[in-house]
Amino acid sequence: MKWTKEKKLDLLVNFYELSIDEARERYGASYKAIAGRLENLYDTEEPDLLELLIEASNEVKRRKGILPSSTPESRKEKRIMAKINKLQRKLAKVRGEQNE
Numbered sequence: 001m002k003w004t005k006e007k008k009l010d011l012l013v014n015f016y017e018l019s020i021d022e023a024r025e026r027y028g029a030s031y032k033a034i035a036g037r038l039e040n041l042y043d044t045e046e047p048d049l050l051e052l053l054i055e056a057s058n059e060v061k062r063r064k065g066i067l068p069s070s071t072p073e074s075r076k077e078k079r080i081m082a083k084i085n086k087l088q089r090k091l092a093k094v095r096g097e098q099n100e
Contacts, residue, residue, distance in 0.1 A: 001027065001029045001033070003037060005052065007027065008049075008052055009052055009055060009056055009059075010026075011034070011037065011038055012038070012041060012052065012056035013056050013063075014026075015034070015038055041053065047095075047096065050092075050095055051092075
């Protein structure tokens with residue numbers, strides 16, 4: 001099976017919500033292969049895949065209501081979003097330094 005960026009993101013976001021049969025049908029592979037791919041995605045040091053992990057994490061947080069899905073309206077929400085963005089930039093910088 002060819003794992004495109006979209007399928008990898010879908011796997012990271014939806015894997016834990018799918019039953020074994022649903023996962024097999026959705027990704028067209030054995031459950032062992034799917035779980036192995038997920039493990040490889042989490043255990044990566046590649047910058048592109050780290051960005052994909054962050055994107056998936058943000059999507060899961062939005063679904064859980066931790067991050068807002070729309071643009072912030074109030075000054076308080078804007079400050080919170082600015083702090084989140086600042087921390088994400090710091091995290092990306094730290095991860096980038098670790099890879100070198």
